[in-house]
Amino acid sequence: xxxxxxxxxxxxxxxxxxxxxxxxxxxxxxxxxxxxxxxxxxxxxxxxxxxxxxxxxxxxxxxxxxxxxxxxxxxxxxxxxxxxxxxxxxxxxxxxxxxxxxxxxxxxxxxxxxxxxxxxxxxxxxxxxxxxxxxxxxxxxxxxxxxxxxxxxxxxxxxxxxxxxxxxxxxxxxxxxxxxxxxxxxxxxxxxxxxxxxxxxxxxxxxxxxxxxxxxxxxxxxxxxxxxxxxxxxxxxxxxxxxxxxxxxxxxxxxxxxxxx
Numbered sequence: 001x002x003x004x005x006x007x008x009x010x011x012x013x014x015x016x017x018x019x020x021x022x023x024x025x026x027x028x029x030x031x032x033x034x035x036x037x038x039x040x041x042x043x044x045x046x047x048x049x050x051x052x053x054x055x056x057x058x059x060x061x062x063x064x065x066x067x068x069x070x071x072x073x074x075x076x077x078x079x080x081x082x083x084x085x086x087x088x089x090x091x092x093x094x095x096x097x098x099x100x101x102x103x104x105x106x107x108x109x110x111x112x113x114x115x116x117x118x119x120x121x122x123x124x125x126x127x128x129x130x131x132x133x134x135x136x137x138x139x140x141x142x143x144x145x146x147x148x149x150x151x152x153x154x155x156x157x158x159x160x161x162x163x164x165x166x167x168x169x170x171x172x173x174x175x176x177x178x179x180x181x182x183x184x185x186x187x188x189x190x191x192x193x194x195x196x197x198x199x200x201x202x203x204x205x206x207x208x209x210x211x212x213x214x215x216x217x218x219x220x221x222x223x224x225x226x227x228x229x230x231x232x233x234x235x236x237x238x239x240x241x242x243x244x245x246x247x248x249x250x251x252x253x254x255x256x257x258x259x260x261x
Contacts, residue, residue, distance in 0.1 A: 003227065005226060009036075010035040013085045013088055014079070014088070015039055016062075017038045018064070019042075020041035022197055024092055025053065027211075028216040029052060040059065041053070041062070066091075085139060096202075097160070098203065108159035108160060120168060121168060135182045142186075145189070150165050155243065188229050191232060192237050194209070194215045215232065
């Protein structure tokens with residue numbers, strides 16, 4: 001049995017994608033528009049959002065900073081007033097800078113936490129009242145958070161990024177327990193390596209690297225299957241998931257050997 005209602009027909013659904021100016025979010029916005037959804041895109045880059053709207057008639061640009069709760073609440077109100085509700089909300093906003101302990105940067109670390117995790121909390125503050133009200137009316141909805149396989153277990157150079165993504169995974173699990181019985185679907189997306197402006201910072205070979213378009217299709221497949229956790233590409237993510245069961249001594253030795261760090 002699927003853990004969420006299967007989404008196989010996006011026609012007429014109101015979807016709000018946060019972090020949709022580049023990368024996975026932009027690719028998914030394009031795919032959902034092509035599938036007939038009423039797409040609203042948000043990010044800080046107003047010019048990139050407007051370029052998307054110009055290329056995708058009927059879509060809506062809502063520039064926001066996920067670190068600003070007031071701007072998120074205002075955008076949510078504007079979208080609901082225009083479309084009458086929210087069928088699907090995706091948190092795909094994120095930032096990443098490689099970091100190791102010997103070069104710890106408090107400002108950088110807290111910025112990654114502010115965007116990657118606290119941004120999701122700010123979004124919940126903006127949309128949960130509407131989504132819960134829809135559940136009481138029998139309409140429901142779907143809330144999806146994009147995390148990362150970096151949240152499965154500690155990895156080198158992910159001193160700030162990894163913990164923020166681990167928090168998102170835990171958050172999604174708690175939200176599912178609380179909200180699924182009320183009729184609200186919750187999912188978490190854990191991609192492997194995807195070619196985006198953020199991963200372009202990496203100075204190492206990224207195994208099983210995918211394009212944003214491949215990532216978007218994997219997400220659509222996961223929503224169509226009713227999955228709670230959507231992870232891809234499976235040939236890579238299944239291996240990383242298995243590492244969570246290794247004893248600490250063996251895990252640390254394997255990671256050091258595999259990365260040379």
